[in-house]
Amino acid sequence: MAIGNRKLAxxxxxxxxxxxxxxxxxxxxxxxxxxFVEGLRLCEEALLSGLRIEVVIYSDQIVRKERAFQLIENLxxxxxxxxxxxxxxLESISYTKTPQxxxxxxxxxxxxxxxxxxMQPANPLLLILHGINNPVNVGAICRxxxxxxxxxxxxxxxxxxxxxxxxxxxxxxxxxxxxxxxxADYSRTISYCRxxxxxxxxxxxxxxxxxxxxxxxxPSAMVVGPESTGLSPDEVEATEDSVRIPMHGTVxxxxxxxxxxxxxxxxxxxxxxxxxxxxxxxSNPYFS
Numbered sequence: 001m002a003i004g005n006r007k008l009a010x011x012x013x014x015x016x017x018x019x020x021x022x023x024x025x026x027x028x029x030x031x032x033x034x035x036f037v038e039g040l041r042l043c044e045e046a047l048l049s050g051l052r053i054e055v056v057i058y059s060d061q062i063v064r065k066e067r068a069f070q071l072i073e074n075l076x077x078x079x080x081x082x083x084x085x086x087x088x089x090l091e092s093i094s095y096t097k098t099p100q101x102x103x104x105x106x107x108x109x110x111x112x113x114x115x116x117x118x119m120q121p122a123n124p125l126l127l128i129l130h131g132i133n134n135p136v137n138v139g140a141i142c143r144x145x146x147x148x149x150x151x152x153x154x155x156x157x158x159x160x161x162x163x164x165x166x167x168x169x170x171x172x173x174x175x176x177x178x179x180x181x182x183x184a185d186y187s188r189t190i191s192y193c194r195x196x197x198x199x200x201x202x203x204x205x206x207x208x209x210x211x212x213x214x215x216x217x218x219p220s221a222m223v224v225g226p227e228s229t230g231l232s233p234d235e236v237e238a239t240e241d242s243v244r245i246p247m248h249g250t251v252x253x254x255x256x257x258x259x260x261x262x263x264x265x266x267x268x269x270x271x272x273x274x275x276x277x278x279x280x281x282x283s284n285p286y287f288s
Contacts, residue, residue, distance in 0.1 A: 009076070010083040011084050012085045013086075013089075020057075036168075037105070038096065043104050044071055045172065045176060053078045053079040054105045054106055055105040056083070058083075058090075059099065059102070060086060060087075095169075112181070113181055116152060121151050124198060125150045125220055126193070127150050127153045127264070128221055130235065131225055132256060134227060136257075139171040140170045141257050141260045143170065143174040144261040144264055145260070148267065150264060154180075163175060190239065200238075201214055201222050201223065202231055204231060206244070207243050209242065222267075224259065243263070245259055
């Protein structure tokens with residue numbers, strides 16, 4: 001039903017409504033085909049990035065704000081269902097302690113090997129995340145990777161889902177745009193790079209070579225491992241080269257997201273900002 005060009009939002013008053021139950025299932029990762037996006041800024045990024053919006057749920061408070069009202073109007077054009085709820089009901093599906101006023105459910109962006117390969121340029125700069133189980137770090141790395149001009153991110157089996165709510169909050173929209181290959185086998189990712197003459201370079205605290213000694217202008221894939229243990233000797237050995245970041249004092253290691261950022265920006269410095277093959281921005285017809 002529509003009023004003028006606007007759909008009439010469904011009004012939900014029960015916590016046990018089927019749509020809210022569905023939203024909680026998506027939030028908790030029980031429905032693999034969909035992702036849970038929360039917050040005004042992140043919902044804006046989802047729409048701008050061209051995600052297929054399935055459901056929009058917003059509070060009767062946030063719609064009174066001009067910026068939110070405009071966003072909801074555009075989301076209504078793109079979504080299948082729209083629902084208005086009270087702040088209390090929104091709290092029942094929110095991922096955060098303080099509800100952000102708006103939630104959307106969207107189709108999970110393709111993250112398979114074949115799609116990833118199609119989106120890669122001739123001179124890629126890839127980031128391979130192996131066994132990183134902290135979604136906050138995965139999100140931060142994804143955001144930094146896009147900012148530094150990486151052409152794609154590979155998350156191996158056992159790495160936190162880049163599309164989980166917590167990772168999405170850390171990535172702030174980058175996961176919607178950066179080509180991602182998820183749930184990849186580590187050996188397969190190394191073989192993939194070798195077949196395409198992409199040099200694999202692992203981050204290893206005991207490496208003899210500094211991260212700035214690598215020629216990042218060539219097709220490259222940086223490999224970072226778990227926060228607590230790093231890559232195993234066999235996993236480091238599987239890569240073509242390894243690098244370390246020098247540190248003062250008695251510090252043993254850096255946070256994996258910080259380390260990835262330092263190395264990615266060295267690659268960006270060598271290549272020159274604007275010259276890197278950054279991921280294409282997915283267009284949206286409602287903002288064209």
